[in-house]
Amino acid sequence: MDFLLSFLPLIIYGLIIIILIIGIILVIKSIKTLNKVNKVVDNVNDKVESLDEVFNVIDFTTDKIASFTDKVVDGVTGVFGKLFVSSKKKNNKEDIDE
Numbered sequence: 001m002d003f004l005l006s007f008l009p010l011i012i013y014g015l016i017i018i019i020l021i022i023g024i025i026l027v028i029k030s031i032k033t034l035n036k037v038n039k040v041v042d043n044v045n046d047k048v049e050s051l052d053e054v055f056n057v058i059d060f061t062t063d064k065i066a067s068f069t070d071k072v073v074d075g076v077t078g079v080f081g082k083l084f085v086s087s088k089k090k091n092n093k094e095d096i097d098e
Helices: 002-050 052-097
Strands: none
Touching (some): 002 052
């Protein structure tokens, strides 16, 4: 019994030291990995920022095209609306006259 009381704490302390060393190694490796990931993210961010001007030009162009097509659709709709409204008014006036 005396042997177990003196031997088991040594085993437990040894296991705790091993777990602590493994934890420290894992933390150091994760810090190195995060630094590498940070460099990759910064590189990607720089490349995306260089493309911002292209995206701004594309956005401006699509806005102008959408504005132009809206004006064309409004004009065509107005013409057809006037044609049908004027024909309805003529039909209503003829019905009232009769």
